[in-house]
Amino acid sequence: MSDSHHLPDSEIQSLLDEALGERAAHAAxxxxxxxxxxxxxxxxxxxxxxxxxxWEEVPPKHNLVPRVLSALQPSATPVGLRWAAVVQAGAALLxxxxxxxxxxxxxxxxxxxxxxxxxxxxxxxWLAQMSELAASMEALSLDMIDSAQxxxxxxxxxxAIWPLVVAGAAIAAILGNSIxxxxxxxxxxxxxxxxx
Amino acid sequence: MDEASDRQLVARxxxxxxxxxxxxxxxxxxxxxxxxxxxxxDPAEAEDLAQEAFLRAYRRLGSYDDQRPxxxxxxxxxxxxxLNALQSRKAAxxxxxxxxxxxxxxxxxxxxxxERRDEVERxxxxxxxLPGHYRAVIELRHYQDMSYDEIAGTLGIRPxxxxxxxxxxxxxxxxxxxxxV
Numbered sequence: 494m495s496d497s498h499h500l501p502d503s504e505i506q507s508l509l510d511e512a513l514g515e516r517a518a519h520a521a522x523x524x525x526x527x528x529x530x531x532x533x534x535x536x537x538x539x540x541x542x543x544x545x546x547x548w549e550e551v552p553p554k555h556n557l558v559p560r561v562l563s564a565l566q567p568s569a570t571p572v573g574l575r576w577a578a579v580v581q582a583g584a585a586l587l588x589x590x591x592x593x594x595x596x597x598x599x600x601x602x603x604x605x606x607x608x609x610x611x612x613x614x615x616x617x618x619w620l621a622q623m624s625e626l627a628a629s630m631e632a633l634s635l636d637m638i639d640s641a642q643x644x645x646x647x648x649x650x651x652x653a654i655w656p657l658v659v660a661g662a663a664i665a666a667i668l669g670n671s672i673x674x675x676x677x678x679x680x681x682x683x684x685x686x687x688x689x
Numbered sequence: 690m691d692e693a694s695d696r697q698l699v700a701r702x703x704x705x706x707x708x709x710x711x712x713x714x715x716x717x718x719x720x721x722x723x724x725x726x727x728x729x730x731d732p733a734e735a736e737d738l739a740q741e742a743f744l745r746a747y748r749r750l751g752s753y754d755d756q757r758p759x760x761x762x763x764x765x766x767x768x769x770x771x772l773n774a775l776q777s778r779k780a781a782x783x784x785x786x787x788x789x790x791x792x793x794x795x796x797x798x799x800x801x802x803x804e805r806r807d808e809v810e811r812x813x814x815x816x817x818x819l820p821g822h823y824r825a826v827i828e829l830r831h832y833q834d835m836s837y838d839e840i841a842g843t844l845g846i847r848p849x850x851x852x853x854x855x856x857x858x859x860x861x862x863x864x865x866x867x868x869x870v
Contacts, residue, residue, distance in 0.1 A: 502856070502860075503852065503856045506855065506856060506859065507852060510830065510837070510855070511836075512836065512837045512852065538859075541859060541862065541863050541866075542831070544808065544812050544862075544866060545812065545816070545827060545831050545859070545862060546831050546832070547808065547809055547812050548723070548727065548809070548812060548813060548816065548832075549809050549813075550719050550720060550723045551719075551722075551723065551726070552718070552719045552722070553718060553719065553722040553732075553735070553736045553739060554732060554736065555736060556718070557714055557718040557722070557736070557739060557740050557743065558711050558714045558715050558718070560740050561710070561711065561714045561740055561743045561744060561747075562707055562708075562710075562711050562714075564740070564744055565707050565710070565744070565747060
């Protein structure tokens with residue numbers, strides 16, 4: 494049998510892949526039955542196929558179960574962060590009430606324009622007041638300092654430390670939020686990004 | 690107590706039990722990871738894609754026909770996702786090889802367990818060395834058991850091109866396995 498009559502490897506592979514048409518497959522099998530050389534090549538191809546499929550599965554380095562389940566969790570705000578927000582809102586309201594004498598004093602000393610003209614549609618009047626305020630900013634600043642000093646003189650010593658209390662509370666709030674946000678970033682939402 | 694079947698776990702997942710899906714992940718994470726690993730060739734990327742495949746499967750569980758086995762469907766989801774990742778890499782190798790016979794002597798399979806382990810490792814290295822578009826056809830034909838037409842549909846190429854790519858990929862593999870990659 495001449496080489497030109499042997500089956501090409503591509504056809505042998507298609508036969509093994511069961512991708513030859515019925516007639517072509519029948520002809521190829523008939524040829525193989527009579528041709529030891531092509532039968533050897535068919536066996537070689539079958540061994541190659543077996544080698545390709547001999548891949549031994551390796552497990553992933555990290556267990557995917559917790560990662561997948563974490564990613565499936567609904568994206569909820571952590572409980573700690575929710576409570577912190579409530580506490581902070583309450584604290585802010587309390588501080589505002591307690592600090593109102595200071596704020597009112599500043600507003601009075603600074604002669605801040607009333608909001609009534611704006612509310613009643615007299616925008617031009619309000620703008621004129623704002624313009625006056627801007628023009629006398631330096632004098633107003635001095636007035637505000639005087640007003641603050643007057644307030645401090647009037648108040649008992651223990652109340653005079655209020656600015657420090659407010660500043661301390663603000664710093665504590667910022668730090669607390671940072672810690673809580675860092676904790677939540679390491680929680681469910683970040684689970685997909687990190688490897689458990 | 691008998692282990693729940695995949696179908697039962699799918700039904701429980703559809704009913705809102707995330708833990709049931711966790712059991713499916715536990716069962717199939719290795720095979721799904723290996724699909725991604727074979728196609729992508731990078732263990733870390735394969736883990737990320739395997740996780741993404743499970744999440745995608747979870748979201749598409751409504752369209753899954755539970756009369757069919759879960760494993761092959763899940764692996765196909767992983768294969769499609771990995772193929773998209775491969776495509777986005779745009780790692781293409783010129784298809785200029787000749788379409789001829791595999792040269793050399795027939796491939797001999799080793800006998801002893803040590804030789805067998807070496808052979809497995811050589812096959813692994815050879816498969817991962819293949820260009821992406823060849824790995825894709827090998828994966829879909831040999832591991833996903835797809836027909837030429839199915840592979841063509843999945844990759845958006847003609848069945849004739851599937852045949853050509855498979856032949857060239859196998860020829861490269863045969864060469865590398867023979868010369869010890």
